[in-house]
Amino acid sequence: MIKIANISKRFKKFSLEDINLNIENNEYFVILGPTGVGKTVILEIIAGLIKPDFGDVFIGEKRITNLPPEERNIGMVYQDYKLFPHLNVEENIVFGLKSRRVKKDEIRYLLNNIVELFHIEHLLTRKTKNLSGGEKQRVALARALITSPQILLLDEPLSALDPQTKEKFIEDLKNLHKQLKTTTVHVTHNFNEAFSLADKIAIMKDGKIIQDGNSKEVFNKPNSDFVAQFTGVRNIFRGEIVKDDSDTYVSVNGLKIRVATEKKGNVNISIRPEDILLSINPLDSSARNVFPGVIKQIYEQLSIVHITVDIGIPLVVYITRQSLKELNLVENKKVFVTFKASAVHVY
Numbered sequence: 245m246i247k248i249a250n251i252s253k254r255f256k257k258f259s260l261e262d263i264n265l266n267i268e269n270n271e272y273f274v275i276l277g278p279t280g281v282g283k284t285v286i287l288e289i290i291a292g293l294i295k296p297d298f299g300d301v302f303i304g305e306k307r308i309t310n311l312p313p314e315e316r317n318i319g320m321v322y323q324d325y326k327l328f329p330h331l332n333v334e335e336n337i338v339f340g341l342k343s344r345r346v347k348k349d350e351i352r353y354l355l356n357n358i359v360e361l362f363h364i365e366h367l368l369t370r371k372t373k374n375l376s377g378g379e380k381q382r383v384a385l386a387r388a389l390i391t392s393p394q395i396l397l398l399d400e401p402l403s404a405l406d407p408q409t410k411e412k413f414i415e416d417l418k419n420l421h422k423q424l425k426t427t428t429v430h431v432t433h434n435f436n437e438a439f440s441l442a443d444k445i446a447i448m449k450d451g452k453i454i455q456d457g458n459s460k461e462v463f464n465k466p467n468s469d470f471v472a473q474f475t476g477v478r479n480i481f482r483g484e485i486v487k488d489d490s491d492t493y494v495s496v497n498g499l500k501i502r503v504a505t506e507k508k509g510n511v512n513i514s515i516r517p518e519d520i521l522l523s524i525n526p527l528d529s530s531a532r533n534v535f536p537g538v539i540k541q542i543y544e545q546l547s548i549v550h551i552t553v554d555i556g557i558p559l560v561v562y563i564t565r566q567s568l569k570e571l572n573l574v575e576n577k578k579v580f581v582t583f584k585a586s587a588v589h590v591y
């Protein structure tokens with residue numbers, strides 16, 4: 245387990261404030277946040293490249309706050325890969341083993357294994373500067389993993405890849421983690437990447453962690469507008485709790501939305517677009533919120549269509565291209581939206 249306890253670090257123009265994290269063995273942990281919030285600084289503190297002003301880092305029971313980086317058994321992949329330009333691919337990959345004076349036979353054995361794992365046999369004699377982004381990425385991962393580190397740190401590992409290579413690489417990272425189970429800390433500003441990969445997640449803002457936990461829970465129950473927006477929630481409204489004999493609602497602009505909550509007074513609500521059904525006729529459903537509305541905007545993306553429906557408030561719904569065609573949806577068409585009370589997150 246990696247334990248980060250009360251870590252603070254002050255630079256001239258930035259400070260990291262009282263960071264606490266527990267990352268379990270074999271976990272895939274993602275730190276998500278916009279640019280400049282201190283994600284890389286946390287990785288560098290774990291790696292031993294930056295010393296915290298205050299607080300401690302533990303691996304298992306061992307306090308490693310003052311241990312030099314080379315004694316930490318950690319592999320790191322940087323955003324820009326940082327491959328050595330004067331060495332070829334093979335020399336890059338075995339660099340860490342050579343500097344640890346591992347025997348030649350052992351190096352050959354480990355190299356063969358890692359080359360097979362990453363399918364990079366054909367690249368071994370190439371200089372690194374002519375490799376494609378995806379190839380550099382595989383080489384950088386192979387270099388980080390050949391020493392069988394206890395912990396793998398990934399700093400925005402996918403940000404330099406085109407969207408298709410990125411999707412393939414997310415799959416590869418998932419499979420790799422399933423196979424090797426190396427405890428991994430991955431930092432990114434990309435919500436999709438985080439959602440696809442993370443077991444647990446921490447969301448950062450201005451040098452602080454503002455929410456962390458099981459990734460599904462953080463995505464479904466954001467504790468603030470910032471987290472909601474950053475995790476892809478589109479329908480965020482303010483309202484007031486009202487109750488009648490049997491039900492609880494949030495009144496938003498006079499629209500009464502059924503919710504499941506014990507909260508009282510003024511609240512925020514968020515509804516994930518993918519939790520809303522869209523239909524031409526009212527659905528006979530056990531879902532408890534059904535509203536008529538009018539389509540205001542249709543925005544087609546590569547694989548998904550964003551539809552804004554005016555139900556008294558503007559509600560964004562995601563549907564597939566297939567549904568767009570089948571339902572024959574156009575702007576100003578009358579439709580119904582349906583969502584469960586439990587799909588409305590109240591905070």
Ligand SMILES: Nc1ncnc2c1ncn2[C@@H]1O[C@H](COP(=O)(O)OP(=O)(O)OP(=O)(O)O)[C@@H](O)[C@H]1O
Nearest residue numbers: 255256257258278279280281282283284285286433
């Ligand atoms: N060694 C350093 N000396 C001074 N300031 C630093 C140092 N390292 C990082 N910073 C500053 O700390 C802040 C956070 O940087 P960091 O690289 O951790 O951000 P990030 O969340 O990883 O963002 P990005 O995704 O853009 O890399 C930035 O303002 C950066 O300039």
